[in-house]
Amino acid sequence: MKYDHIPGPPRDSFLFGHAQTFIKENQNGRNLHDKFLQWGLVGTFNERAENLMDELTKLADCKQEAKMLQLVNRVTLDVIIKLKPRNRPLVKEVRLACQLLRDTGATWVSNRRAAIQNGENVPKDILTQIIKSAGQEEEMTKEDEDFMLDNIVTFLIAGQETTANQLAFCIMELARHPDIMEKAQKEVDAVIGMKKEISNEDLGELIYLSQVLKETLRLYPTAPGTSREVSDDMTIGGYNVPGGVIHVFDSYVCGRLDKFFKDPQKFDPDRFHPDAPKPYYCYYPFALGPRACLGQKFAQMEAKVVMAKLLQRFEFSLVPGQSFDILDTGTLRPKSGVVCNIKHRSNQMMYLRGLVGTFNERAENLMDELTKLADCKQEAKMLQLVNRVTLDVIIKLKPRNRPFIKEVRLACQLLRDTGATWVSNRRAAIQNGENVPKDILTQIIKSAGQEEEMTKEDEDFMLDNFVTFLIAGQETTANQLAFCIMELARHPEIMEKAQKEVDAVIGMKKEISNEDLGELIYLSQVLKETLRLYPTAPGTSREVSDDMTIGGYNVPGGVIHMMEAKVVMAKLLQRFEFSLVPGQSFDILDTGSLRPKSGVVCNIKHRSNQMM
Numbered sequence: 001m002k003y004d005h006i007p008g009p010p011r012d013s014f015l016f017g018h019a020q021t022f023i024k025e026n027q028n029g030r031n032l033h034d035k036f037l038q039w040g041l042v043g044t045f046n047e048r049a050e051n052l053m054d055e056l057t058k059l060a061d062c063k064q065e066a067k068m069l070q071l072v073n074r075v076t077l078d079v080i081i082k083l084k085p086r087n088r089p090l091v092k093e094v095r096l097a098c099q100l101l102r103d104t105g106a107t108w109v110s111n112r113r114a115a116i117q118n119g120e121n122v123p124k125d126i127l128t129q130i131i132k133s134a135g136q137e138e139e140m141t142k143e144d145e146d147f148m149l150d151n152i153v154t155f156l157i158a159g160q161e162t163t164a165n166q167l168a169f170c171i172m173e174l175a176r177h178p179d180i181m182e183k184a185q186k187e188v189d190a191v192i193g194m195k196k197e198i199s200n201e202d203l204g205e206l207i208y209l210s211q212v213l214k215e216t217l218r219l220y221p222t223a224p225g226t227s228r229e230v231s232d233d234m235t236i237g238g239y240n241v242p243g244g245v246i247h248v249f250d251s252y253v254c255g256r257l258d259k260f261f262k263d264p265q266k267f268d269p270d271r272f273h274p275d276a277p278k279p280y281y282c283y284y285p286f287a288l289g290p291r292a293c294l295g296q297k298f299a300q301m302e303a304k305v306v307m308a309k310l311l312q313r314f315e316f317s318l319v320p321g322q323s324f325d326i327l328d329t330g331t332l333r334p335k336s337g338v339v340c341n342i343k344h345r346s347n348q349m350m351y352l353r354g355l356v357g358t359f360n361e362r363a364e365n366l367m368d369e370l371t372k373l374a375d376c377k378q379e380a381k382m383l384q385l386v387n388r389v390t391l392d393v394i395i396k397l398k399p400r401n402r403p404f405i406k407e408v409r410l411a412c413q414l415l416r417d418t419g420a421t422w423v424s425n426r427r428a429a430i431q432n433g434e435n436v437p438k439d440i441l442t443q444i445i446k447s448a449g450q451e452e453e454m455t456k457e458d459e460d461f462m463l464d465n466f467v468t469f470l471i472a473g474q475e476t477t478a479n480q481l482a483f484c485i486m487e488l489a490r491h492p493e494i495m496e497k498a499q500k501e502v503d504a505v506i507g508m509k510k511e512i513s514n515e516d517l518g519e520l521i522y523l524s525q526v527l528k529e530t531l532r533l534y535p536t537a538p539g540t541s542r543e544v545s546d547d548m549t550i551g552g553y554n555v556p557g558g559v560i561h562m563m564e565a566k567v568v569m570a571k572l573l574q575r576f577e578f579s580l581v582p583g584q585s586f587d588i589l590d591t592g593s594l595r596p597k598s599g600v601v602c603n604i605k606h607r608s609n610q611m612m
Contacts, residue, residue, distance in 0.1 A: 001599045010479070020515050025070065028352055042125075043212075044192065046261055047124060049305050049309045049604075050196065051308045052309070052310075052311070053072060053309050053310070053313055053314075054069060055072070056310070056313075056314055056342050057313075057344075059227075059342050060314060060342040060343050060344050061343075063343075065284060065319055065339050065340065065341060065342075065507075066339070066340045066341075066342045067336040067338070067339050068167075068171050068316075068340050068345055069167050069339070070337065071327055074571055076370065088108060093297070093496060101153055102153060102279040103150050105149055105153050106145075106149055108152075109131060109149065109152065111150065112127050112128060112131055113131050115133065116128070116131060124407055126152070126155050127152055127338075130148060130151055130152055131148070134148050146536060154295075161222075161331055161333075162223055162299065162331055163222075163299045163302055163303055165220070165222040165331055165332060165333040165334070166213070166217060166220070166222050166299070166303055167214055167303055167306055167333050168333065168337075168338045169219070169220040169222075169309065169317065169334055169338075170212060170213060170216040170303070170307060170311070171215050171307075171340065172318065172324065172334055173212075173215075173216060173219075173267045173336055173339075174212070174311075174316075175316055175317055175318045175340060176267070176318070176324075177267055178271060180212065180267070181311070183208060184208055184209050184212055184307075184311055185208060185311045185312075185345075187207070187208045187209060188206065188209065188308050188311045188312050189312070190513075190514040190515075191205045192308060192312055194443050194446060194607070196304050196446075197594060198308055203301060203304050203305070203308075206304060207274065209304060209307060209308060209311075210270045210300075211269035211270065211271075211272040211304055212271060212274070212307075212458065213300065213304060213307065214269070214271075214272040214283075215268060215269045215272060217255075217257060217266060217272060218255040218263075218271070218283055218285070218286035219251050219256070219267060220326065220332055221251040221255060221285040221332065222331050222332050222333070223251075223285070223293075223331055223332075224249060224250060224251055224252040224331075224525060225247045225248055225252070226248075226249050226284070226287040227246050227247060227248055228246070228249070228291075229244070229245070229246045229247075230242070230243055230244070230245055230247060230470045231244070232342070234610055240483060249284070249287075251283070251284050251285055251287075252332070254282045254283070254284070255282075255285075257282070260279060260282035260283075261279070264588040269504075270432055276597070280431075286299075286573075299452075301518045305483065310343075313343075313344065313345055314342050314344060314345060315343050315344075315345050316341065316342050316343075316356070317340060317341050318338070318339070318340055318341075319339045319340060319341060321336060322336035322337075322338075322339060323336050326337070329509075330465060344521050353566060360510070360511050360512055360567060360571075362524065363567050363568045363571045363572075364510065364571070366385060366568060366572075367571055368569070369385060369437060370572070370576055370604050371387070371575075371606070373604050374576065374604040374605050374606050377603075378379040378603075379581055379601050379602065379603060379604075380601065380602045380603075380604045381599050381601050382481075382482050382486075382578075382600040382601070382602050384599060387506070408556075420459075420463055420581070422441060423441065423445065423463060426441050427444055428441070429444055430445060430446065448496070462468065469574060476535075476593050477565050478594040479534070479536040479593055479594060479596070480527070480530060480531060480534070480536050480565050480567065481565050481568055482595065482596050482600045483534040483536075483596055483600075484526060484527060484530040484565070484569060485534070485569075485572070485578065485600055485602065486586065486600045487526075487529075487530060487533070487578065488526070488573075488578075489578055489579050489602060490580065490586075494526065495573070498522055498523050498526055498539075498569075498573050498608075499573045499574075501520060501521070501522045502520065502523065502570050502573045502574050503574070504575055505520055506521045506570060511572055512567050512571070513566060516570075517566050517567070517570075518589050520566060520570060523566060523569060523573070524566065526569075527566065527569065534588065534594055535594065536593045536594050536595070538574070541591075574607075575606065576604050576605065576606060576607055577604075577605050577607055578603065578604050578605075579603050580600070580602055580603040581601045581603060582601075582602070583600050584598035584600075585597055586598070
C-alpha cells in the first residue's frame, strides 16, 4: 500500500486517512465498528481487563468486598476513553446534556490529537483508534470532524454502561449458579490456561462462555426495547398495522415468555448451545435487521475478555442480604450493585489444563528421537527416553546439565538450592523479555506473579511447589510410561486396540487437545491397569489419630500404616510399532519408586500411514 510507512491500519489518503473507508462502509450498509475490531481492539480489551484483575487482586488479598457493577463500569469506560481519576465525576454531567457531551467529546478529541502529534504516549483506547484510523493528525473539514465526533459519542453513550451492566448481571448469575460457573471456568482453563493475553482465536473457542453471556442478555437485556416505524399499512399475524406509526418491541418481555423459552425464569446457558434450536425473532438484545446495534461485536468481544480473565483467576460469591431486583434507568442494571467476596483461585488445575500444549511439545521431542532411531533401525532405551520427557515438562534443561540431575536427587538441600537458582534465573529471563520454555517452572513463576518482589514466605511457598513437581512428578510418570510400553509390547492385541482408538480420535493430528484426551477411554484403562500392576509409588501412609477397629482388627491410634502420561502414549501409539528386544527380564527394581529393571529396550519402526 502507498501509505504503509505511516503507523496504524492501511489508509486511503495521506491527508484524510481512512475517511473514504468509513464512507464506503456506511454506503454499503456494513458495520463500521467491525473495521475497528479488525484493526486491533482485542489488545485494548486485554489491557483494561488486566487493570480490573489488578484491582480485584488487591481486594482479594485484603479480603475486602468488591462492588462489581462499579468496577466493571470503569473497565468499559476506559476501553472507550482512558480518563484520569479526577475527571470521572465529569462523566455524570456529560450524560445530562447532549450538547455538553459533544463539546466534551470535541475537547477530548482535540487534546488526544495534539498528544498524538507531539509523540506522547497515549492510551490504546477507542478514542485513539478512531483518531488514528481517520487520519486525525492532519487538518480535516467540518464534515469530517462531525462524522468522527458522531462515532466517539455513539461509543460513549451506547458502548459503556450497557456492557458494564451485562457484566454485572453475568457475575450475579454465575455466583448464584456455582455449577455453571465451574463449567465456564473449566472451559476457560482448557482454552486459555495461564495466559495473560487472550487472542481472537481464544475468544472463538470459548463456546460455553458465549452461551453464558447470551443467556444473561436474554434475562437482562441492558437496552430492554427498540422501536421501528412502519411506513405503509400492512397485516402482521392477522393484525392490521397502520403505516406512519412507531412500534415498540420489548426484548425483556420476549425473553421471559414461556411461549418462546421453556422455563423462562431459569438461567440456562444451554438454550444457546450450537446444536439447540435458534430463537428467531424472539431474542434481540442488540435489535435486528439493517439497523441493529452497531457495537454488537464490540460489546460481545469486550464482555468475553473481561469474563474470561475473571473466571481464570478468581472465585467470587455474593455478599449475603442483597436483592436481585432490577433498576430501570433507561438501561437495566442490578439494583444491589452486585457486591462480592473475592478470592484467588487454586492454581493446581489451571497448571494442568494449561499444560496440555507443553505435554504436546515435549512428546513431539520424543517422537523426533524415536523417528531417528526407527530410521536407523537402532534399539530404543525407552525408560531413559521417557525420563527426559517427564523432566523437560517440569524444567527444560540444556543437554549439558542433564548429568547434574543425578546429584540433585541425592540431597534434598541441594535440590532446594538448585531449584532456587533455576527459579532466580528463569525469573530474570522473564523480566528481560527473553524467550523462555513453556514448562511448569515458567507456569509457576508467571501465575504466582514472580516478576515482582516477593516476601520470603512467598518465595518458600513457590519453591515448595516446584520441588514437589520435581520430586513427585518426573520419575514416577516416566516409570509408568516405561511399564506401559513394556506391557503393550508383550500384548500385541491390546496395543492394536489402543492404536485403533488413537487413530479414530486423533487421526493424523500432531496437536492433542483436552477434548481428545477425554475421548481416549481405552488408553485411560491401559494406563490405569499399568498402575495396578506397577504402582510407581508403591505405598503411601496415613496416621490414625484415635484407636479404632477395622475389619475386626484393633488399630492403635498414633501409628503410621502403609497403604501423573496420556499425551505421550497417544503420540507413541499414533506413529510407531514397538517390540521388546529379546532377552530382557521383566523384573522390577525398587528404588523408592518402582521401575523396570531392564530399562525396556525396544525395536522401533514407523507405522503404516495407510491404516491411520
